[in-house]
Amino acid sequence: MKDSISKKNLKLARTLLVVAITMFGFGYALVPIYDVLCEWKWIERDRPDDIKKVPEVAYTVDVNREITVEFLTVLNESTPMIFRTETKQLKVHPGQYYTVNFYAENKTNKEMKARAIASFSPALISQYFEKIECFCFSEQTFKAKEAKTMPMRFVINPEIPAQYKTITLSYTFFDNTERSVNN
Amino acid sequence: MSAVVDEHDHDHHADDHHDHGPAKGLLRWIITTNHKDIGTLYLLFALTMFFVGGSMAMVIRAELFEPGLQFVDPAFFNSMTTMHALVMVFGAVMPAFVGLANWQIPLMIGATDMALPRMNNMSFWMLVAGVLLLASTLFMEGGAPNGGWTLYPPLVLQPITVGKALPFAIFSVHLLGISSIMGAINIIATIFNMRAPAMKLMDMPLFVWTWLITAFLLIAVMPVFAGAVTMLLTDKFFHTSFFNAAGGGDPVLYEHIFWFFGHPEVYIMILPTFGVASTIIPVFARKPLFGYASMVWATASIAFLSFIVWAHHMFTVGMPIAGELYFMYATMIIAVPTGVKVFNWTATMWKGAMTFETPMLFSISFVVLFTLGGFTGLMMSIAPSDFQYHDTYFIVAHFHYTLVPASIFILMAAGYFWLPKWTGHMYNEKIGQLHFWLSVISVNILFFPQHFLGLAGMPRRIPDYAVQFADWNMISSIGGFIFGASQLLFLYIVIDTIRGGTGEKVSDEVWEDAAKHGLEWTLPSPTPYHTWTTPPTIVPTEHVLDSH
Numbered sequence: 133m134k135d136s137i138s139k140k141n142l143k144l145a146r147t148l149l150v151v152a153i154t155m156f157g158f159g160y161a162l163v164p165i166y167d168v169l170c171e172w173k174w175i176e177r178d179r180p181d182d183i184k185k186v187p188e189v190a191y192t193v194d195v196n197r198e199i200t201v202e203f204l205t206v207l208n209e210s211t212p213m214i215f216r217t218e219t220k221q222l223k224v225h226p227g228q229y230y231t232v233n234f235y236a237e238n239k240t241n242k243e244m245k246a247r248a249i250a251s252f253s254p255a256l257i258s259q260y261f262e263k264i265e266c267f268c269f270s271e272q273t274f275k276a277k278e279a280k281t282m283p284m285r286f287v288i289n290p291e292i293p294a295q296y297k298t299i300t301l302s303y304t305f306f307d308n309t310e311r312s313v314n315n
Numbered sequence: 316m317s318a319v320v321d322e323h324d325h326d327h328h329a330d331d332h333h334d335h336g337p338a339k340g341l342l343r344w345i346i347t348t349n350h351k352d353i354g355t356l357y358l359l360f361a362l363t364m365f366f367v368g369g370s371m372a373m374v375i376r377a378e379l380f381e382p383g384l385q386f387v388d389p390a391f392f393n394s395m396t397t398m399h400a401l402v403m404v405f406g407a408v409m410p411a412f413v414g415l416a417n418w419q420i421p422l423m424i425g426a427t428d429m430a431l432p433r434m435n436n437m438s439f440w441m442l443v444a445g446v447l448l449l450a451s452t453l454f455m456e457g458g459a460p461n462g463g464w465t466l467y468p469p470l471v472l473q474p475i476t477v478g479k480a481l482p483f484a485i486f487s488v489h490l491l492g493i494s495s496i497m498g499a500i501n502i503i504a505t506i507f508n509m510r511a512p513a514m515k516l517m518d519m520p521l522f523v524w525t526w527l528i529t530a531f532l533l534i535a536v537m538p539v540f541a542g543a544v545t546m547l548l549t550d551k552f553f554h555t556s557f558f559n560a561a562g563g564g565d566p567v568l569y570e571h572i573f574w575f576f577g578h579p580e581v582y583i584m585i586l587p588t589f590g591v592a593s594t595i596i597p598v599f600a601r602k603p604l605f606g607y608a609s610m611v612w613a614t615a616s617i618a619f620l621s622f623i624v625w626a627h628h629m630f631t632v633g634m635p636i637a638g639e640l641y642f643m644y645a646t647m648i649i650a651v652p653t654g655v656k657v658f659n660w661t662a663t664m665w666k667g668a669m670t671f672e673t674p675m676l677f678s679i680s681f682v683v684l685f686t687l688g689g690f691t692g693l694m695m696s697i698a699p700s701d702f703q704y705h706d707t708y709f710i711v712a713h714f715h716y717t718l719v720p721a722s723i724f725i726l727m728a729a730g731y732f733w734l735p736k737w738t739g740h741m742y743n744e745k746i747g748q749l750h751f752w753l754s755v756i757s758v759n760i761l762f763f764p765q766h767f768l769g770l771a772g773m774p775r776r777i778p779d780y781a782v783q784f785a786d787w788n789m790i791s792s793i794g795g796f797i798f799g800a801s802q803l804l805f806l807y808i809v810i811d812t813i814r815g816g817t818g819e820k821v822s823d824e825v826w827e828d829a830a831k832h833g834l835e836w837t838l839p840s841p842t843p844y845h846t847w848t849t850p851p852t853i854v855p856t857e858h859v860l861d862s863h
């Protein structure tokens with residue numbers, strides 16, 4: 133009788149331990165699950181990776197509408213770079229193409245891999261903001277002390293709902309040298 | 316011999332000390348596998364941490380007494396908010412309930428001990444190791460973690476917010492997690508395998524039921540939290556990119572994983588609270604608990620729902636409308652089983668022959684003030700409104716109402732309720748009542764103004780604030796100091812009761828007709844070192860009368 137109870141206890145404990153370990157794995161499984169849910173737009177409106185290169189198509193320019201686009205540049209933590217935009221603010225017509233130049237410089241004496249991540253406010257408009265050319269599409273390599281002027285060409289889709297009058301686009305440069313997969 | 320004997324007794328059956336009393340000396344407390352000893356260790360440890368975490372809260376309220384920076388620098392202030400939360404959640408409230416479980420579950424279900432006594436000892440000492448590791452970060456270069464108890468990246472990964480402390484804090488979370496999982500496994504095994512044969516599942520006291528469900532929650536979500544902090548660790552030191560945007564990760568992912576743990580975690584702290592309240596109220600209302608079966612089902616459905624509402628903590632991260640709506644309605648639904656519980660407690664008291672000893676006073680104020688916290692929760696569950704409340708003092712007020720005059724008050728009530736049983740001594744009722752009235756008044760002076768501050772827009776986790784918030788902050792701080800000081804009365808009562816209390820001899824039942832409500836009151840007072848070596852054959856059914 134005694135033995136059978138402690139055997140039962142151990143068996144149950146082992147089963148529960150397996151459940152706990154499985155749940156640890158489930159925590160990691162949430163990473164790919166999250167990616168899928170984001171793709172289906174269930175729990176995330178837009179992510180950096182959603183901002184993809186699109187081909188240049190001719191829209192009819194809506195000259196009656198004017199939208200203010202503001203550009204922000206940010207460096208993550210203490211990324212050793214200089215990063216600024218040549219245009220801080222631009223009034224644009226939906227459907228018309230514009231190019232804005234950004235300036236970035238590696239302040240170190242070593243080669244650096246850096247990645248710029250975009251973020252929009254209000255977040256919902258990212259689907260109307262179409263980029264034809266951008267330094268943010270991929271990782272950038274900077275040689276020691278190298279400085280670059282990088283163009284970003286975009287258009288605002290004329291279907292953008294009428295309530296949007298100001299859009300803020302912020303870029304953050306991350307020093308990716310150590311975790312780059314392209315080393 | 317009895318049908319239920321633990322492996323420990325089996326190993327040492329020739330050793331008289333083990334069969335009839337505790338080992339002598341200090342070593343007893345280190346090597347003990349007796350559920351009552353371990354319960355005592357947990358409870359005393361939790362009480363100590365309550366005062367450690369409380370001192371941190373006093374630093375916070377002192378700094379916020381007036382606008383401007385007075386006593387501490389902002390980084391240390393943020394360490395205090397972070398550590399206060401971690402110490403209270405993982406060092407005080409959770410261990411206190413594990414302590415109560417250790418003492419009470421075997422007594423309530425007629426078992427000799429916990430199912431796995433050696434593991435029980437291990438989980439206690441692992442808790443101590445985890446909390447000491449966490450506390451050691453206070454003395455490290457750069458100070459303790461100060462990015463908030465939720466440990467959000469990228470903030471928590473930045474050098475300025477972690478110093479050298481992050482890996483230590485993370486290992487500490489691992490230890491605390493393993494400790495609670497072991498505790499939970501033990502509780503489940505005890506309830507399933509060690510119950511007196513006469514006790515059916517639907518005869519179990521609600522404290523046992525709520526702990527059973529809580530233990531499953533713990534096993535399900537503590538490992539997820541362990542995984543999340545491990546990802547933080549590898550992001551920081553091994554260049555993974557789970558949460559690093561530049562590497563294709565997403566900091567919002569952390570919030571989802573954290574709150575998948577975090578929301579059930581808040582129920583891990585409240586479900587045993589419900590269980591204790593459901594135990595105390597019928598005794599002092601001298602009526603069976605109203606709606607026993609509905610209490611069990613309400614507990615189970617709250618636990619289930621707690622898995623599917625986590626994103627109400629992140630309404631502002633930019634979810635699609637459908638997501639916002641889903642999490643909003645799912646959260647609101649929790650109010651239904653919670654309402655059932657509040658209704659049942661009230662109905663239990665309805666037309667009862669009530670008396671108002673200290674445990675009952677704390678329990679009644681729990682019902683009232685927890686409901687208030689539930690209401691603010693309901694307000695915040697409305698997604699568009701939450702954009703206003705989020706990250707303000709309103710939410711600080713919400714969760715302190717659900718934790719302090721709820722979980723903490725019920726822990727106090729449990730102390731007053733069972734200490735006479737455990738020690739055989741009566742506590743001083745006058746001082747108990749004084750403790751209650753000081754606590755219940757000051758807790759409202761402390762937290763009620765924080766609703767106003769939050770609605771007026773004062774953000775949480777800041778050491779300095781705009782002058783228009785000055786008045787209510789000062790009032791809140793005054794309430795805080797009174798509340799903090801009043802708790803010393805509780806410390807005094809605990810020590811005094813252990814040492815003999817009023818000197819009045821308590822009966823086995825302690826409270827009038829308590830034996831109708833629970834098995835533990837049929838045992839002698841003080842509770843002998845070994846109990847239920849022969850399992851009880853009759854179990855009290857007063858508490859389940861309604862459902863039979």
Ligand code: HEM
Binds near residue numbers: 627688693705706
């Ligand atoms: C009717 C039940 C409840 C509802 C509807 C509810 C709802 C909410 C919501 C919507 C938030 C997020 C607010 C925000 O960040 O803007 C929140 C936060 C919180 N709730 Fe509740 N709640 C309920 C009960 C509880 C209980 C019982 C506890 C604890 C025992 C609790 C503890 C907390 C904590 C700790 C937070 C804040 C976490 C943090 O950000 O640090 N809540 N609650």
Ligand SMILES: [Cu+2]
Binds near residue numbers: 578581624625627628
């Ligand atoms: Cu929640």
